[in-house]
Amino acid sequence: MKIVSLLASPHGLNGNTAALLRLVLDGAEAEGAKAETIVLKGDTVLPCLGCDACHKKGRCARKDDFESVKEKIFAADGLVLASPNYIFNVSAQLKAFMDRCCGVIHCMSFWGKYGASVVTSGGGGDEPVTEYINHFLVTTGALPVGGLGAAMSVMPDCGFTEEVREAARELGKRLVDAWRTKMVPPQAEKGRNEFRERMLALVNYRKEEWPYEFQHWKERMSV
Numbered sequence: 001m002k003i004v005s006l007l008a009s010p011h012g013l014n015g016n017t018a019a020l021l022r023l024v025l026d027g028a029e030a031e032g033a034k035a036e037t038i039v040l041k042g043d044t045v046l047p048c049l050g051c052d053a054c055h056k057k058g059r060c061a062r063k064d065d066f067e068s069v070k071e072k073i074f075a076a077d078g079l080v081l082a083s084p085n086y087i088f089n090v091s092a093q094l095k096a097f098m099d100r101c102c103g104v105i106h107c108m109s110f111w112g113k114y115g116a117s118v119v120t121s122g123g124g125g126d127e128p129v130t131e132y133i134n135h136f137l138v139t140t141g142a143l144p145v146g147g148l149g150a151a152m153s154v155m156p157d158c159g160f161t162e163e164v165r166e167a168a169r170e171l172g173k174r175l176v177d178a179w180r181t182k183m184v185p186p187q188a189e190k191g192r193n194e195f196r197e198r199m200l201a202l203v204n205y206r207k208e209e210w211p212y213e214f215q216h217w218k219e220r221m222s223v
């Protein structure tokens with residue numbers, strides 16, 4: 001299994017989120033997965049300009065790394081999104097990536113991939129953030145297998161409690177197991193199917209303005 005993870009912290013590989021993500025990837029790699037981590041610094045994926053080029057042409061007009069990150073995700077089987085909890089939500093770096101995926105969402109282009117979310121915070125309250133990330137994954141067509149948050153204020157100085165370490169490795173393992181067995185989590189599948197109907201209706205309604213997306217659904221997702 002090939003996994004791409006996006007690490008959306010300004011502290012990059014030296015931060016808390018990177019350390020938790022590493023444990024998740026350790027769990028996945030122990031099951032034979034190959035993982036690549038892309039650090040989203042502020043200028044890797046810039047904010048969306050709302051120009052609609054993605055809907056019309058299938059490509060973003062901004063000149064940064066977004067298209068190459070997208071290609072790497074297309075070539076992978078799994079996508080792990082990792083962010084610090086910034087004011088009860090994802091970091092601006094991850095939100096910029098999510099916004100840039102507007103065309104991906106309309107086309108549900110990550111269909112068939114498995115996903116997971118990883119969040120660290122100072123004081124906790126991470127569940128709404130992992131849920132938000134997993135909801136995003138569903139709207140891209142991916143199936144999330146779970147999310148993990150860790151409040152650093154209650155972690156030991158040397159890193160994470162054994163319970164969190166175990167939960168992280170288990171999440172990585174679950175990701176690989178789900179892909180290997182083609183598991184379809186019922187709740188995620190229900191949400192994904194409902195969203196698919198919504199996107200089909202939207203893209204059909206806008207077929208004149210968004211020819212790329214209309215063509216995508218017609219050719220690849222059997223309208």
Ligand SMILES: Cc1cc2nc3c(=O)[nH]c(=O)nc-3n(C[C@H](O)[C@H](O)[C@H](O)COP(=O)(O)O)c2cc1C
Nearest residue numbers: 009015016017084085086087088120121122123124
């Ligand atoms: C701008 C900013 C906003 C933050 N907002 C929250 C928050 O709402 N709740 C919380 O518990 N911690 C918050 N924190 C703390 C970080 O989530 C926490 O330190 C996290 O582990 C940092 O991860 P990193 O080392 O990977 O960047 C915030 C930190 C910053 C810099």
